[in-house]
Amino acid sequence: xxxxxxxxxxYGDKVIVRDVNISVRPGEFVSVIxxxxxxxxTLLKTLASLLKxxxxxxxIDGLAVANLRPRELASLIGVVLTDQVKLTMLTxxxxxxxxRYPYTGLLGSLSQEDRRExxxxxxxxxxxxxxxxxxxxxxxxxxxxxxxARALAQEPRALILDEPVTHLDPKARVEVLMMIKRVCxxxxxxxxxxxxxxxxxxxxxxxxxxxxxGGVIAYDSPEEFxxxxxxxxxxxLGECILFSPELATVEFRWPQDRDERIFxxxxxxxxxxxxxxxxxxxxxxxxxxxHKGDVDYIVAKSLxxxxxxxxxxxxxxxxxMVQALEEARSCAAVIYTSPPIGxxxxxxxxxxxxxxxxxxxxxxxxxRGIRGAWRVVDSFPELEQSLQLLREKxxxxxxxxxxxxRSINP
Numbered sequence: 001x002x003x004x005x006x007x008x009x010x011y012g013d014k015v016i017v018r019d020v021n022i023s024v025r026p027g028e029f030v031s032v033i034x035x036x037x038x039x040x041x042t043l044l045k046t047l048a049s050l051l052k053x054x055x056x057x058x059x060i061d062g063l064a065v066a067n068l069r070p071r072e073l074a075s076l077i078g079v080v081l082t083d084q085v086k087l088t089m090l091t092x093x094x095x096x097x098x099x100r101y102p103y104t105g106l107l108g109s110l111s112q113e114d115r116r117e118x119x120x121x122x123x124x125x126x127x128x129x130x131x132x133x134x135x136x137x138x139x140x141x142x143x144x145x146x147x148x149a150r151a152l153a154q155e156p157r158a159l160i161l162d163e164p165v166t167h168l169d170p171k172a173r174v175e176v177l178m179m180i181k182r183v184c185x186x187x188x189x190x191x192x193x194x195x196x197x198x199x200x201x202x203x204x205x206x207x208x209x210x211x212x213x214g215g216v217i218a219y220d221s222p223e224e225f226x227x228x229x230x231x232x233x234x235x236x237l238g239e240c241i242l243f244s245p246e247l248a249t250v251e252f253r254w255p256q257d258r259d260e261r262i263f264x265x266x267x268x269x270x271x272x273x274x275x276x277x278x279x280x281x282x283x284x285x286x287x288x289x290x291h292k293g294d295v296d297y298i299v300a301k302s303l304x305x306x307x308x309x310x311x312x313x314x315x316x317x318x319x320x321m322v323q324a325l326e327e328a329r330s331c332a333a334v335i336y337t338s339p340p341i342g343x344x345x346x347x348x349x350x351x352x353x354x355x356x357x358x359x360x361x362x363x364x365x366x367x368r369g370i371r372g373a374w375r376v377v378d379s380f381p382e383l384e385q386s387l388q389l390l391r392e393k394x395x396x397x398x399x400x401x402x403x404x405x406r407s408i409n410p
Contacts (some may be wrong), residue, residue: 025190078151080161087136089136199230275300276303
């Protein structure tokens with residue numbers, strides 16, 4: 001395990017983070033997060049003995065890191081930093097073999113045991129088939145896996161990673177983090193990784209270390225951090241940027257600079273993208289009838305929409321139907337998102353049809369036929385075009401000439 005006692009760290013006499021007391025157990029994947037320049041990299045380098053602590057002690061498996069010789073330290077801690085490594089002529093296997101230096105002699109000759117560990121590390125990161133490829137020929141994601149394999153070839157008790165997925169595309173980020181977590185558990189090693197991708201940290205990490213305002217707070221789980229309001233407090237989110245604890249996502253509220261309000265009949269997640277599109281385009285919106293806890297309910301609330309809500313697991317009541325129809329009457333148009341319909345929300349279909357009967361332009365997104373629909377569209381570009389057409393005409397629905405949406409007589 002890694003254990004620190006009253007650790008203060010920084011550069012020279014300047015303390016950046018003080019009084020760090022953390023413990024990380026074998027088999028745990030711990031993510032270090034915090035604002036830029038808070039000291040995340042400084043903490044990792046101090047844990048790895050690349051920086052000397054200003055005060056306090058770092059222990060690994062009960063041994064004070066400061067007392068270890070370089071080869072002893074390398075056999076206990078593997079480190080992958082953000083620096084781009086240029087190894088133009090070496091093969092993948094040769095790069096990984098560099099991790100065996102704590103065990104080889106002065107000549108660096110590899111034994112059979114060394115070669116087995118190189119192959120094991122390559123297998124752990126899923127690159128055994130690329131062993132003979134040149135390192136310089138690999139993608140960024142593959143290169144990062146190679147560098148992690150090099151650290152694993154050291155047979156470390158702890159793996160310290162500084163922003164291991166920063167330069168990768170979304171798919172590669174997830175692949176690398178899933179691989180790291182799997183290896184952490186299979187090898188029963190400590191993994192401490194700093195991440196800028198907070199959403200991934202909240203989903204991947206077993207525990208969190210928060211570095212902020214010159215100190216460190218450890219959370220036993222990402223869920224504890226979320227329920228404590230951590231994301232909002234840590235990153236100074238406010239009125240325009242909100243964190244949804246239910247979805248563990250950030251929602252952006254754009255300025256609503258259009259006069260028109262749009263009513264959305266949704267449910268079951270069918271409306272979330274519509275809300276975000278309307279918000280991005282500057283429309284305010286109302287929506288309903290949504291059951292409390294529905295994903296559409298959560299997203300609409302986060303974006304500041306007016307939500308006509310019903311209690312969870314209850315059929316939509318006549319009172320809520322009247323309330324929703326009154327709200328729809330005050331809106332410039334109604335969008336029906338073709339939500340999945342069951343016994344509890346079947347009234348929503350009638351709500352859309354009633355709004356159309358009362359003269360609201362009804363746009364149906366998706367395949368479900370609704371009486372009185374003005375337009376039926378199959379895509380978000382068509383939906384946006386329909387809203388723009390309504391805005392330009394600002395009249396009661398007529399059958400438009402042309403356009404990609406399918407027009408229907410009321």
